[in-house]
Amino acid sequence: xxxxxxxxxxxxxxxxxxxxxxxxxxxxxxxxxxxxxxxxxxxxxxxxxxxxxxxxxxxxxxxxxxxxxxxxxxxxxxxxxxxxxxxxxxxxxxxxxxxxxxxxxxxxxxxxxxxxxxxxxxxxxxxxxxxxxxxxxxxxxxxxxxxxxxxxxxxxxxxxxxxxxxxxxxxxxxxxxxxxxxxxxxxxxxxxxxxxxxxxxxxxxxxxxxxxxxxxxx
Ligand SMILES: [Zn+2]
Numbered sequence: 001x002x003x004x005x006x007x008x009x010x011x012x013x014x015x016x017x018x019x020x021x022x023x024x025x026x027x028x029x030x031x032x033x034x035x036x037x038x039x040x041x042x043x044x045x046x047x048x049x050x051x052x053x054x055x056x057x058x059x060x061x062x063x064x065x066x067x068x069x070x071x072x073x074x075x076x077x078x079x080x081x082x083x084x085x086x087x088x089x090x091x092x093x094x095x096x097x098x099x100x101x102x103x104x105x106x107x108x109x110x111x112x113x114x115x116x117x118x119x120x121x122x123x124x125x126x127x128x129x130x131x132x133x134x135x136x137x138x139x140x141x142x143x144x145x146x147x148x149x150x151x152x153x154x155x156x157x158x159x160x161x162x163x164x165x166x167x168x169x170x171x172x173x174x175x176x177x178x179x180x181x182x183x184x185x186x187x188x189x190x191x192x193x194x195x196x197x198x199x200x201x202x203x204x205x206x207x208x209x210x211x212x213x214x215x216x217x218x
Contacts, residue, residue: 022058022110023190025058026075033076034202039076041079056080057082058109059112062085063113065086071084083099091122091139104179118159123146188212192207
């Protein structure tokens with residue numbers, strides 16, 4: 001692991017944040033977004049050179065590929081702050097899981113945010129049992145269980161399925177990955193599910209329980 005320049009907290013693993021501080025930084029950035037006062041981004045040659053020397057993100061995000069749901073904008077974070085995996089329906093495939101494992105194990109991110117959104121076309125297609133050629137079928141198959149859960153919940157079905165899918169993926173991450181499961185149990189990383197509301201720009205956090213809250217963070 002690259003330990004970085006300890007003089008600048010932004011150049012240390014996880015940017016030197018606790019998992020609670022990482023979540024707060026995400027939420028504070030979102031408030032700036034909602035108030036339409038996103039901060040100016042620093043693209044000076046010096047900053048670019050720092051990026052070239054290494055990355056020190058403090059959070060990993062598994063979000064949908066939808067063009068309207070860009071985490072760096074919605075959470076007003078800079079280049080190098082977020083380790084972002086985007087795939088339609090924010091499903092958990094092997095590539096995404098390996099990427100997030102890397103972020104936890106090698107980059108020491110403090111937070112994993114599973115980030116769904118309203119009016120998700122992938123989730124809608126899974127509800128409608130769209131039959132699609134090629135790899136889209138795999139993608140929709142990954143969403144089927146959440147759609148089944150949502151059918152037993154109060155309408156609207158699409159909203160419930162989006163939420164059920166986020167909850168399912170937050171639960172699957174530590175189950176499917178020993179690396180992530182251990183990091184959560186030891187209190188080194190926290191997994192949070194959230195849904196972006198397209199019309200208002202709001203982000204609803206679905207569950208703030210932290211199973212590793214009482215563990216000794218490292
Ligand atoms: Zn989507």
